[in-house]
Amino acid sequence: MDIQSCVNIQTEWDIVAARQLGRNVAKELGFGVVDQARITTAISELARNIFIYAHKGRVCIEKMNDKGHAGLRIIAVDSGPGINDIRLAMEDGYSTSGGLGAGLPGVKRLMDEFQIVSSQGKGTEITAVKWIR
Amino acid sequence: MKSVRIPILKLYNCLLVSIQWELDDQTALQFQEDLLHKIHETNANGVVIDLTSIDFIDSFIAKVLGDVINMSKLMGAKVVITGIQPAVAITLIELGISLNDVLTSLDLEKGLEKLKQELGE
Numbered sequence: 001m002d003i004q005s006c007v008n009i010q011t012e013w014d015i016v017a018a019r020q021l022g023r024n025v026a027k028e029l030g031f032g033v034v035d036q037a038r039i040t041t042a043i044s045e046l047a048r049n050i051f052i053y054a055h056k057g058r059v060c061i062e063k064m065n066d067k068g069h070a071g072l073r074i075i076a077v078d079s080g081p082g083i084n085d086i087r088l089a090m091e092d093g094y095s096t097s098g099g100l101g102a103g104l105p106g107v108k109r110l111m112d113e114f115q116i117v118s119s120q121g122k123g124t125e126i127t128a129v130k131w132i133r
Numbered sequence: 134m135k136s137v138r139i140p141i142l143k144l145y146n147c148l149l150v151s152i153q154w155e156l157d158d159q160t161a162l163q164f165q166e167d168l169l170h171k172i173h174e175t176n177a178n179g180v181v182i183d184l185t186s187i188d189f190i191d192s193f194i195a196k197v198l199g200d201v202i203n204m205s206k207l208m209g210a211k212v213v214i215t216g217i218q219p220a221v222a223i224t225l226i227e228l229g230i231s232l233n234d235v236l237t238s239l240d241l242e243k244g245l246e247k248l249k250q251e252l253g254e
C-alpha cells in the first residue's frame with residue numbers, strides 16, 4: 001500500500017513545511033542529492049502556486065512501490081479558480097502574477113511523470129511522480 | 134515560525150553575505166531590502182553572496198536573487214554569486230532559469246578575487 005502524508009497550505013510557512021516533508025521522504029526512500037533537490041523544488045513550486053492563486057489547498061507526498069521499484073508522488077490539490085488555459089500555463093515564462101512563469105513547466109521537467117486536472121471555478125489537481133533510478 | 138535576518142558584513146568596500154539557512158519568502162524579501170540599504174549606507178561597490186549552504190532554489194528565490202542583483206547594479210554595486218551546489222545548478226537549468234549575465238565563482242575567496250578584477254583594483 002502507498003503511504004501518504006499531507007500538509008495543508010494556508011500560509012507561506014506551510015510552503016516551507018511541505019518541501020521539508022518532501023525532502024525527508026525523498027531521503028528516506030534513498031533518492032540521491034540531485035533528485036532530492038528536484039523533488040524539493042517541485043514541491044515548493046506547486047505549494048507556492050496554491051498559496052498565490054488558490055490561497056489554500058493541500059500538498060500530499062506519497063511513497064510508491066511498483067513491483068519493487070520505489071518512487072515518490074506529489075499531489076497538489078486546491079479548490080481555487082482553476083487554470084483557464086492549461087497549454088498557456090505550461091509555457092515557459094507565462095505568468096499571471098509577475099512571476100518567472102517557470103513553475104509548471106519546470107516541475108514537468110524536474111519530475112518523471114506530470115499531470116494536471118483543472119476546471120474553471122472548481123480547482124486544480126496536479127500530480128507529479130519521481131522514480132528512483 | 135519567524136523569519137531570521139541574514140547578516141551582511143562589510144569588508145573594505147565590499148559587502149559579504151553568506152546565506153546559511155533555508156530561505157523562506159519573508160527572509161528572502163527582507164534580505165533584498167536590507168542589502169540595498171546596506172549598499173546605500175556603506176557606499177559599497179561590490180557584493181559577494183555565498184550560497185554554499187543552500188540546497189535548492191525555486192523560481193521565487195531565483196527571482197528575488199535576480200532582482201537584488203539588478204537593483205544593486207542600479208545603485209552602482211557589482212554582485213558575485215558563489216558556492217552554487219551541483220544539485221542547485223542542475224535544478225535551476227531544468228526550471229529554465231539561466232541567471233545569464235550573473236557573475237559567479239566557485240567559492241567566497243574566488244568571488245572576492247573576481248570582484249577585485251571587475252572593479253579594476
Ligand SMILES: Nc1ncnc2c1ncn2[C@@H]1O[C@H](COP(=O)(O)OP(=O)(O)O)[C@@H](O)[C@H]1O
Nearest residue numbers: 049053082089095096099100101102103104124
Ligand atoms: N493552483 C493554481 N490555480 C490557479 N492557477 C494556477 C495554479 N497554478 C498555476 N496557475 C496559473 O498558471 C500560471 C503559470 O504558473 P507557473 O508556471 O507556476 O508560473 P508563475 O507562478 O511564476 O506565474 C500562473 O501564472 C497561474 O495563472
Ligand SMILES: [Mg+2]
Nearest residue numbers: 045049099103
Ligand atoms: Mg508558480
